[in-house]
Amino acid sequence: MIFTKILMPLLFVFGVGANLSALYMLKRQWKKIQQHIVSHTLVHLAVSDIIYLSVLGVMSWEQLTGKIISPYLCKPKFFFDVLSQHVSAWLIVTMSHERYQAMNNPYAYNSTYQTKNAIALVFVWISGLVVSAPIGVFTAAIEEPYPDLGIRTTANTSVLHCGSTWNPVWKSVYFSSLAVMECLLPVSLMVFFYIGVFKNFLRQIRNPRSALAHINQNRLSAVLGLIVVSFIVSYGPFYISQMVNEFHLFANHQVAVIYMTVVFQILTYVNSCLSPILYSGFTKKFMLIRDLADSSPPGANYPVVTPCDDDDDNEEHKVAFVPSTSRLSCEVSNKNECTGA
Template sequence: MWRLVPPVLIVFGIIGNVCTICVLLRSPKRLTSISLYLLVLACSDTVFLLNAPLRQWIRFVWSYDIRDQNNVLCKLSAYLTYATYHFSAWILVAVTMERVCAVLWPHRFKSMCTPKTSAVIIGVIFTGIVSLNAHVLYVVQLNDQLGVAQKSRCQVLNTAYEFFTTIWNWINFSAAFIIPFCLLFIGNIVIINGLRKSHKLQKRMSAVTSRANANQSSVTFVLILLSLLFFISQTPTIYFLYYPYHMKAKRQLPCDKYAQFIREEDTIWLIYTVTSLVSYINATLNSAIYIVSGRRLRGEILRMLRCQQSTGRALGESNPLSLYDVSEQAS
């Protein structure tokens, strides 16, 4: 699986992310707050795809690990894997919370959620993620004391191994999945409830207000799909919490249990492989969902491929005031 699946994920993911980035940067002055989040998300996913799955694929095809070449690559590759993984999850949380603001405070949305506000939030998330993962640059390093017969390997320091496989494992999982999962789950409930109320009032809308509400529903639908993809692809990573204990139990098997040892090793490797590959799908399909669901973005991509001028319309734009206007009409 490591030989076949990663190239597909990498190629499709990078094509989708690059198309999204190029289209959004065609009109940088017309970037909306949501477009800015999606632009940053596409960049983060691209870095992740060029690091984690690409490294593993090269490892299994050519038996060459980029992390084992020198200490800089060892530290940088490990750091970027964790940092981009966390960063993408929290950007998705940020853009979902923006939609929550559009539902809860539609009349104040335009003043609250501006591109400048989004840039500040992205900066705060970036600073937090950089700080959270800073220790990786210290505890992961090239071990060149394995003996003459063995090559140097990128490993966690022996003094930090216990921390890395227990405490950090929980911190990493909480930052990458548990906390984002809870926030996305609550946020999507609020958003779906707001859409349900909006659709009930749709019959009393004018044609203009209906179109505005349809725009909002379209953008919100994309974000719900992105959240659903996150839930599906990241939930299996719960296994990584058990992985160190599973490995420890395997190593403690007595010598006369060799057949069981081999079975356990095969089971661990299969679960680890499937879980890892499924988790990579998130970075591959984020932009694909946005492209497939966004009619305006698809149109801009076609114009770009045909070397035609952009329409100049802001992508990801919606009118959150529509829900507020309808509520006012109904009262």
């Protein structure tokens, strides 16, 4: 299709450029934001998106030339395709969990939590390698007759493409498992965590002083929430169409299903292009990297609660920011008033 031949290379160039720019901005602010676990997660997410878009670059070249670049690229192409999808999904889950912890359980949001999340990032990549291994093994260059899609073709009646070599039953089981592990389960966790974040936000509305004191964290949660929504909108239809195509649910409309699958897959590439824009330069007001720098205290990334002090003029113990609003303020007496702002 001419549409994909033009759009896919453009998405590849724009997406890789956007993610490299995001990495550059993260590097410039790294001394200020390195204490925040979200900063490390964003680096991993940008790398994952670059890998995914690199696969798109290979596919774009194959679209332009009308043939696969090399039979030897079949295995790594599909392997890294599945790996990047798995890693991106679970990285967004870890960011959603971080927001849930920071906004609802501030006392658990300490250096121990940071260490656990660092381990989680490593586990995300290891699990991705394990999940992607089968498709890397059972994929090879296959020569088959050109699919009859009602499209006029050249004199060649066969085409060399990358396809699966395993049993159709196991193939269906594998792709069904991918839909659960890379879409259904991650999306369920994202929604669960962000319901908790939203409930915390509603509690803040009832306390204007608290909401004002935590405006940076609210913006940070809002931008990460947009990343979550972008993932769900992009990957949800893609995996649904994959299942429809895999189990031949609409056999009488196979051509339409194939075209819809291509469109929904393009949405996943759009997501990889959009994410770095959201967290690196969405707007000046909602620039997540800046908010990370503002909400990361030097030396550690855990909440500091201001103790009650009879001397209201003593500013040394007051902190500029507390990462959560879950009842962090001290009890107010008739004579003095303590706040975390």
